Amino acid sequence: xxxxxxxxxxxxxxxxxxxxxxxxxxxxxxxxxxxxxxxxxxxxxxxxxxxxxxxxxxxxxxxxxxxxxxxxxxxxxxxxxxxxxxxxxxxxxxxxxxxxxxxxxxxxxxxxxxxxxxxxxxxxxxxxxxxxxxxxxxxxxxxxxxxxxxxxxxxxxxxxxxxxxxxxxxxxxxxxxxxxxxxxxxxxxxxxxxxxxxxxxxxxxxxxxxxxxxxxxxxxxxxxxxxxxxxxxxxxxxxxxxxxxxxxxxxxxxxxxxxxxxxxxxxxxxxxxxxxxxxxxxxxxxxxxxxxxxxxxxxxxxxxxxxxxxxxxxxxxxxxxxxxxxxxxxxxxxxxxxxxxxxxxxxxxxxxxxxxxxxxxxxxxxxxxxxxxxxxxxxxxxxxxxxxxxxxxxxxxxxxxxxxxxxxxxxxxxxxxxxxxxxxxxxxxxxxxxxxx
Amino acid sequence: xxxxxxxxxxxxxxxxxxxxxxxxxxxxxxxxxxxxxxxxxxxxxxxxxxxxxxxxxxxxxxxxxxxxxxxxxxxxxx
Amino acid sequence: xxxxxxxxxxxxxxxxxxxxxxxxxxxxxxxxxxxxxxxxxxxxxxxxxxxxxxxxxxxxxxxxxxxxxxxxxxxxxxxxxxxxxxxxxxxxxxxxxxxxxxxxxxxxxxxxxxxxxxxxxxxxxxxxxxxxxxxxxxxxxxxxxxxxxxxxxxxxxxxxxxxxxxxxxxxxxxxxxxxxxxxxxxxxxxxxxxxxxxxxxxxxxxxxxxxxxxxxxxxxxxxxxxxxxxxxxxxxxxxxxxxxxxxxxxxxxxxxxxxxxxxxxxxxxxxxxxxxxxxxxxxxxxxxxxxxxxxxxxxxxxxxxxxxxxxxxxxxxxxxxxxxxxxxxxxxxxxxxxxxxxxxxxxxxxxxxxxxxxxxxxxxxxxxxxxxxxxxxxxxxxxxxx
Numbered sequence: 001x002x003x004x005x006x007x008x009x010x011x012x013x014x015x016x017x018x019x020x021x022x023x024x025x026x027x028x029x030x031x032x033x034x035x036x037x038x039x040x041x042x043x044x045x046x047x048x049x050x051x052x053x054x055x056x057x058x059x060x061x062x063x064x065x066x067x068x069x070x071x072x073x074x075x076x077x078x079x080x081x082x083x084x085x086x087x088x089x090x091x092x093x094x095x096x097x098x099x100x101x102x103x104x105x106x107x108x109x110x111x112x113x114x115x116x117x118x119x120x121x122x123x124x125x126x127x128x129x130x131x132x133x134x135x136x137x138x139x140x141x142x143x144x145x146x147x148x149x150x151x152x153x154x155x156x157x158x159x160x161x162x163x164x165x166x167x168x169x170x171x172x173x174x175x176x177x178x179x180x181x182x183x184x185x186x187x188x189x190x191x192x193x194x195x196x197x198x199x200x201x202x203x204x205x206x207x208x209x210x211x212x213x214x215x216x217x218x219x220x221x222x223x224x225x226x227x228x229x230x231x232x233x234x235x236x237x238x239x240x241x242x243x244x245x246x247x248x249x250x251x252x253x254x255x256x257x258x259x260x261x262x263x264x265x266x267x268x269x270x271x272x273x274x275x276x277x278x279x280x281x282x283x284x285x286x287x288x289x290x291x292x293x294x295x296x297x298x299x300x301x302x303x304x305x306x307x308x309x310x311x312x313x314x315x316x317x318x319x320x321x322x323x324x325x326x327x328x329x330x331x332x333x334x335x336x337x338x339x340x341x342x343x344x345x346x347x348x349x350x351x352x353x354x355x356x357x358x359x360x361x362x363x364x365x366x367x368x369x370x371x372x373x374x375x376x377x378x379x380x381x382x383x384x385x386x387x388x389x390x391x392x393x394x395x396x397x398x399x400x401x402x403x404x405x406x407x408x409x410x411x412x413x414x415x416x417x418x419x420x421x422x423x424x425x426x427x428x429x430x431x432x433x434x435x436x437x
Numbered sequence: 438x439x440x441x442x443x444x445x446x447x448x449x450x451x452x453x454x455x456x457x458x459x460x461x462x463x464x465x466x467x468x469x470x471x472x473x474x475x476x477x478x479x480x481x482x483x484x485x486x487x488x489x490x491x492x493x494x495x496x497x498x499x500x501x502x503x504x505x506x507x508x509x510x511x512x513x514x515x
Numbered sequence: 516x517x518x519x520x521x522x523x524x525x526x527x528x529x530x531x532x533x534x535x536x537x538x539x540x541x542x543x544x545x546x547x548x549x550x551x552x553x554x555x556x557x558x559x560x561x562x563x564x565x566x567x568x569x570x571x572x573x574x575x576x577x578x579x580x581x582x583x584x585x586x587x588x589x590x591x592x593x594x595x596x597x598x599x600x601x602x603x604x605x606x607x608x609x610x611x612x613x614x615x616x617x618x619x620x621x622x623x624x625x626x627x628x629x630x631x632x633x634x635x636x637x638x639x640x641x642x643x644x645x646x647x648x649x650x651x652x653x654x655x656x657x658x659x660x661x662x663x664x665x666x667x668x669x670x671x672x673x674x675x676x677x678x679x680x681x682x683x684x685x686x687x688x689x690x691x692x693x694x695x696x697x698x699x700x701x702x703x704x705x706x707x708x709x710x711x712x713x714x715x716x717x718x719x720x721x722x723x724x725x726x727x728x729x730x731x732x733x734x735x736x737x738x739x740x741x742x743x744x745x746x747x748x749x750x751x752x753x754x755x756x757x758x759x760x761x762x763x764x765x766x767x768x769x770x771x772x773x774x775x776x777x778x779x780x781x782x783x784x785x786x787x788x789x790x791x792x793x794x795x796x797x798x799x800x801x802x803x804x805x806x807x808x809x810x811x812x813x814x815x816x817x818x819x820x821x822x823x824x825x826x827x828x829x830x831x832x833x834x835x836x837x838x839x840x841x842x843x844x845x846x847x848x849x850x851x852x853x854x855x856x857x858x859x860x861x862x863x864x865x866x867x868x869x870x871x872x873x874x875x876x877x878x879x880x881x882x883x884x885x886x887x888x889x890x891x892x893x894x895x896x897x898x899x900x901x
Contacts, residue, residue, distance in 0.1 A: 008831040012675055013640025015682030020585040020674045022638035027589035039519055047589075050664070057663035057672065058830040061796030067667040067786045069458075071493040074528040075485050081495050083665060099665065103538035111544050112597035112606040119590035124519070128590045132610050135658060135709035142587070142665060154523035157533035168491070168498030169461065177612070180554040181545060182569055182577070189554070191541045202535035207484075208491065208498035209461045209477035222811035226612050229816050230809045231710035262854075264561040265651030268692040271853050283854060285813055308813045308854070314558040333707035335781060336747040338888045339818050341713070370473035375460040375744075376497055456740045485529075494745075494786045496706070507736055 002028070003045055004052035008059060024051055027128050038124050042093075042145050046127045049093030050143065053085055064091075070098060070146065071168060073153040077208035079164030080149055096145040097127070100152060101138040101165035103198070106191035107178040108133065114160070121155050136215065137175030137226075138165035169208040174198050176218035177225045185310065186220030187238025187323040188351035194218045196355060197362075210366075211373035221319065222307050228331075228342070233379040234362065235328040235342045236351070240320030243300040244309070250316035251276075251296045262312050280309050324350045327361060329391065330380030340380040343388060345395065347402045361395050368394040441468070441479045442488050449502050457506030458492050458499040546607040546619050548577050564689050565647035566626050578626035579617050582633050582645040583656045583681070583688060586614040587664065587674050592644070599645075603629050613656045613698075615649045648689035652696055654844070655688065657681055659701035660709040662720070668782030669703035670720030670799040671828050676836060677701050680718065683837040684844065694851035694860070697844065698808070705781055715857040716843060717804040717819045718836065722780035724798035725750075725773050726791035730758050734769040737788035742771055745787040750777035801826040803839055806858030806869075817858050820892075822869070824880035839875070846872040865900050 002025070012021045028047035031040070043049070053064050068082020081099040088095035102118075118139070122128060127143035134140040144152065156162045165173035174197060177183070179190030197216060198205065204214075217228035220238040228235035253259045254274060260267070261274045276296070281289045288302035289309065296316070298309075310317045327349065328342030349357055365379065368391070373382045383391045392399050417424045444467050449459065465476040480500065483489045492499045492506075524530050542550065552571035559569040567579040584592075600608040600618060603625065609617040620626050633645040649655040657680060660666065662673030680699065681688065687697075700711035703720040711717035733739075743751045754772035759765050771791075773784075784791045803826065807819030822843070826835050843857075850872055851860035861869040870877045883889035 010640075011831040012678050013638065013642060015641075015678065016643055016646065016685040017678055017681035017688075018583060018585045018644055018646065019638055019640055019642040019678060020587040021678075022640045022642055023585060023587070023589050023592050026638070027591050030589075030591050039517055041516065041519060043516075054663055054672075058675070061799060061828050061830070062794035063663050063667060063669050065663075065665060065667045066789050067495065069492040069494070071491040071498060074532075075534065077484070077491040077498045078493065080493075082493070083667065097665070105539050105544055106541040108610040108612075109541055109544040109546075109549070110608055110610075112600050112608065114539070114544065115593055115608075116597055119593050123590050130588050130590065130593065131586045132584070132588050132593070132614070132616075133586070135660060137612075150523045150525065150528070151521040154521040157536060158522065158531075160539075161536060162539055163534075163536045167495060168493040169496075170498070175612070178609070180556075181541070181549050182556060182579070184556040184558055184569070186554075195538070195540060199537045202537055205537075206535060207477070207481045208493075209465075209473070209480070211460075211462065213496055224809045224811065224816070227710065227713065227809040229811075230713035230807075260560070263559055263651070265691055265696075266853060267561070267563070267651070268653075268690040279853065283813055306811050306813055311812060312854070314560075333702075333710045333712050335706050337886060339712040341816055341818070367473065375462055456738045458738065458741060494783075496708075507738060 002051070003048035004055060006051050006055040009051060009055050021051070024129065031128060036123070040123075041125045041148055041151070042127065042143075044093075046093040046097075046143060047129065049085075049091035050097075050127065050129070053087065053091045053094055056087065056090075065097075068098065070149075072164065072206075073150050076164060076206045078167040078170040078206060081167060083143075094127075094143065097143040098146065098149065099143065100126075100141040100149065101134065101136075101167060101173065102141060102156065103163050103165040103173050104133055104137055104139050104175075106174075106176045106194040106198075107181055108137075109178075109181070117160055118162075121152060121160075125152050125155075136165070136172050138173045163202075164206070166205045166213075169210045169212055170206065170214070171201050171204040171210070172213055172215045173205070174216040174218065175226055177220050179218070179220040183220060184314065185223065185238075185307070185319055187240055187319055188220065188236075188325055190218040190220045190236075190238070192353070193236065193351055193355060193358075196353065197359075200359065201362075204366075209370070211369065212376045212378050214366075214369075214379065222305055223311070229328055230331050230341060231333065232331055232342065233329060234365070235331060236325045236358075237328060238323065238325050238351070239305055239348065240323045241348060242320040242322040244298055244303065244320060245318035246296055246298065247316050247318075248295050251313065252294070254313050254316055259313075259315055263314050280312050283308055324348050327358075329365065330378070330383045332378045332380045337381060337384070340384070343380075343383065344403055345391060346397065347400070364395045365391070442483060442486070444468075445480070445483060446488065446502065449505070453502075453505065458501045460497075460499055464500060544607070546577075546605065548575055548621060549619065551575065552577075561651045561691070562623065562626075564653065564691055565630060565650055566623075567650060568623070575621075577619050577621060578623055579619050580626050580629045580633065580647060581611070581615050581617050581649050582647045583649055584614060584616055584645065585674060585678070586659065595644075599633070603632075611656075613649070613658050615656050616645070646685070646688060651691040652693045653687050653689075653691045654684050654693065654697045654699065657699045657701055657718075658709055658711075660703045660707075662703040666703060668706070668785055668793060670722045670780075670794070671703055671801055672830065673701055673703045673720075675831060676718055676801070676833055679833045679837050680840050683841055687844070693848055694853050695856045697847070697857060699840075705779070706783075711804070712818055713807040713809045713816060714819050715805065715808060716840060717807065718840075719802040719804060720799065721802045721825070722782065722793050722795065722799050723825070724793070724795045725775040725778035725780070726782075726784055726793045728770060728773065729790040729792075730756050730768055730770045731760055733771065733788065733790040736790050739769060739771055742784050742788040742791065745783045747781060747783060748777045748779055750774040751784060796828070800828050801833075801836060803836075803843075805843055806861045808856050808858055810856075812856075813854065814856075814859050819858075820866075821881055822873070822875055824878055842873050842875065846874075867900050
């Protein structure tokens with residue numbers, strides 16, 4: 001029997017999409033029955049009370065959570081988000097309901113024994129509710145009490161060889177697409193690089209000293225499946241410098257209709273026969289493709305690697321072989337001065353272990369941001385405030401036209417004294433020899 | 438050089454009337470001769486030693502003396 | 516409730532402490548066929564909605580069955596997933612960035628059986644547990660934030676609004692009839708801890724009333740300088756106020772004052788100061804944004820634009836939200852060309868036509884007036900359509 005009546009939430013049990021309400025109710029039931037004889041370390045009716053407080057929000061249209069300043073386990077400045085219910089007498093099971101962020105394996109592959117072990121810990125020491133996964137990429141363990149935080153951390157580190165993720169003014173848990181593990185378009189090993197940099201920067205991840213949050217995301221190609229270009233302070237996006245590989249027989253098979261365009265992604269609508277001119281060549285943003293003697297030609301020097309042709313004909317076209325990545329910096333959501341997309345900083349860099357060159361770029365950016373960034377200023381905002389040219393200078397790169405979409409619209413160049421012949425110190429007496437007062 | 442602990446604690450106590458939580462930048466400014474990353478090491482050592490505690494807004498982290506401030510009381514955690 | 520120690524000693528927190536070990540290495544978890552062919556994949560194909568096939572140089576084929584789940588997931592359900600993964604694919608599974616789940620097998624026959632099995636699994640209330648789909652030119656799972664389940668500044672619920680939208684669009688999760696993929700994202704307040712600002716369609720919770728100030732208690736619960744500093748628009752200042760307490764006593768207290776016309780309803784003050792709550796039943800609701808994308812394909816990545824300034828909160832099923840999303844999706848599905856993303860379509864036909872085709876109403880709220888970037892969104896040309 002449910003502890004609280006939830007007539008409004010019950011209406012979210014119907015409809016075809018998986019119902020989180022049904023799932024929480026089943027978990028509440030499991031906890032009530034406790035067939036596994038778990039010695040619950042937080043109130044066993046936590047799921048019931050969560051449904052109760054959520055029903056209250058559905059009734060009065062407002063949240064019933066308060067923020068808590070608790071940050072993590074001893075010595076860590078992140079990984080835990082503190083939450084308290086503002087109706088603890090009505091819902092004692094969720095009076096304290098803190099979240100823990102657990103660092104996910106790169107690419108989010110799991111073995112079941114690992115997940116089961118994690119579930120066992122969380123059944124005993126937490127609410128039994130999770131997010132698989134949070135927006136940044138962590139496994140999110142949703143709801144436990146303060147005394148359990150250290151216990152869970154101890155079990156994670158000792159028994160599961162797993163650490164917490166980031167929160168607050170930290171390096172946030174890096175996230176990668178599945179990359180080379182199952183994608184023919186990965187221009188570098190996103191999982192390995194994500195792992196290596198996560199390990200290299202454990203201190204930055206756990207002990208906050210940045211002006212604000214900082215995110216790394218690793219996308220294997222310009223399709224950007226983890227949205228690095230939109231939501232990471234530093235986006236590592238795979239690319240290549242040489243030519244797109246062409247299998248002319250497969251091109252002919254696409255033209256002849258034996259192969260389905262775009263890997264069959266448009267199967268449920270009749271779009272007519274595949275037309276390579278209309279669907280590939282005419283849509284190429286740089287118009288660098290054509291058919292000659294029945295063969296597909298690409299002027300690779302003019303190609304900007306947008307991936308459209310490769311996406312449409314994955315069996316005929318391949319990413320180039322001289323592979324690496326571009327680094328774009330400063331993406332963020334709109335708060336405060338408006339949304340920012342990542343801006344190109346490093347056009348091309350090799351992504352090879354031990355990633356020394358890339359680490360140099362990262363560390364020069366951090367040194368600059370830590371010195372110059374105001375409290376709660378994202379990297380993108382600092383770049384806006386001090387200029388992209390400054391950012392390029394900080395990492396020791398030469399400014400190139402690739403850095404901009406177009407040159408500046410105004411002539412207000414703030415020249416530096418050392419860049420002007422003769423400097424700025426002038427003699428008024430000398431001037432007066434030629435100009436009356 | 439004076440003990441970093443004394444510098445930080447004295448600074449925080451001098452501000453205690455108005456606030457109990459400080460950004461990393463406010464504390465790093467107490468060690469002007471130091472690179473930010475060195476200052477970070479010292480300040481984080483103070484956390485490990487129990488002199489300072491973190492406080493997080495979720496998006497931003499601040500530092501304070503243990504038990505100082507008003508919110509801990511409001512949260513019933515002290 | 517008997518306390519069971521993990522081994523942690525609260526008196527000596529540093530004793531046997533393990534820190535800074537990071538995540539497990541992904542290679543421990545890769546299915547054997549994935550580990551074997553890593554970096555040596557040739558091409559892939561979507562065999563049917565929800566089933567992908569990747570071909571490796573070795574000749575190996577791996578069939579991936581993709582299915583949706585709510586991102587809020589119980590350990591009971593995860594264990595059930597583990598049972599399925601143990602039975603069908605050697606104990607391996609994978610989650611995607613967009614909260615889908617993937618199981619990998621080595622033959623099409625196994626994949627089809629698995630798909631049939633997953634589609635047959637339902638909760639008691641009737642909803643699917645593991646609906647297969649989310650591939651190709653369709654509508655995949657909606658990424659979202661916490662909402663009323665766990666957040667202190669949400670203007671709406673996240674899990675509920677997403678459930679409603681995916682119920683409405685369920686057929687298109689399982690089909691591939693769209694001109695290109697539609698990525699829908701949901702964030703429950705303007706801080707966007709789920710960055711939704713580059714989505715084909717974004718659902719955003721929004722407050723419309725400045726914080727209420729609990730003057731009597733503020734100075735006891737908050738540090739005024741922190742509340743002042745929390746405001747991104749500088750709208751909060753320290754103040755003194757004469758109040759009558761609940762007990763009827765008149766006194767002057769230290770508190771804050773808010774310049775209400777400057778408030779952008781972000782809730783940052785409430786984070787720092789619990790005496791400044793923001794939530795309000797009638798004030799809060801949803802903004803709909805459209806036309807963003809993150810892929811570099813054909814056109815550059817772009818931001819989503821506000822196309823509906825406000826939809827009231829209508830729990831539990833948010834009918835207006837579902838209707839508006841449906842209008843946008845159908846207008847796009849019938850108007851866009853093959854491969855054209857929603858934002859590219861809107862730009863080709865012009866935003867004046869976008870409002871006509873979708874039946875959405877344009878209002879002054881859709882004209883940007885926030886700081887410098889606003890100017891670049893106005894029309895500095897005589898080229899427009901009547």
